[in-house]
Amino acid sequence: MEHGSSIEINTEWDIVAARQLGRNEAKETGFGTVDQARITTAISELARNIYLYAGKGVIKIEPVRAGQRAGLIITASDEGPGITDLQKVMEDGFTTSGGLGAGMPGVKRLMDDFRVETEVGIGTTITATKWLH
């Protein structure tokens, strides 16, 4: 059953495609409507960050199973500028694009596990997992 799928993010409409895919995968994994909305929104934030800051990148969505638990892993990776001050980015209200600054900390709260690997000038990979409870 482990079939992942990925979508390249190049335009604003790819964000829509990515979250549509996420919604379908979430539904298939067995998530309820609230969690579906959380996962879809998280994908939307991550994909938009790729589009806004890196220009292009990839969103990967794959089901996982760890013992009794099933879940969904979302991986957002890009070869963009990287994040200079990760601590600041994770603060509510910090933004460099004139937005709300709720994206990154929001995704962390929307999902169960959240990990950022970033290097300035090389790129960023964000892994976020939601478990089925």
Add this chain to the structure above:
Amino acid sequence: MNEVMKQSISDNIDTITKRWVEQMKDNSSERFLDLMPASVVETTSREFTTLMTSNLSHREKVDKERLDEFTEKIIHFGWSIKFINRAIDTFSAVVYELFFETGVLTNSNLRQGMDIFSSWINPLRESIIEEYATKWEQTDSLQKIALQELSASLIPVFEKISVMPLVGTIDTERAKLIMENLLEGVVKQRAEVVLLDITGVPVVDTMVAHHIIQAADAVRLVGAKCMLVGIRPEIAQTIVTLGINLTDFSTTSTLRRGMQEALQMTGRTIVEEE
């Protein structure tokens, strides 16, 4: 030489059609021909091969009118462009083979034959691809226009109260349109309360929320009040988890409750008739 070729094809049209169908069935990944009843395959194939031949005229030049007619008919078959491409390839191969078998093409006139051949087949292919691309572009731009028309209209429901129902994904372009229509409409309709209905918006992320907040702020600046209605339970939870602050303007779960509040705000209520 064109004449000889044409004659040879029309003499052997049955063989060509038969071989073409066989080869198409053999290497077709699309099960197009398998799905059609035999009689339809028969007539369609014959029509296709005849059409292909029709453009091989006496003159060297391509007959534009005939080409257009051909393209239109081929597209009418409803085949995919990949299938059409393969159909033309297969047809060329079959005819080429046949020309050798019947002696129309020999080693001595091969070169001249090839020239005629390619000036016959290539325009057909190009014309089809071009026509297909144009059709897609047309559909695409028509849909864009349709989407834009559906995008964001402000509807005056009662005096002083207007509603903007938002349906579908909100991207940057649409967000701009929403803002413009909202402000223009508020002023024009002399609205005092505007209900922004997001029942049909599938995802409310920080960008959408940001645009809504900005729109509401702008509405306030032109002297009206903006209300966010149609917040589904799962959207409410996501907004809270994201940490988006919407306390600055009133929100309700449904358009109906929002309307009641809006009426109250403008000093009116709906009463049932005695």
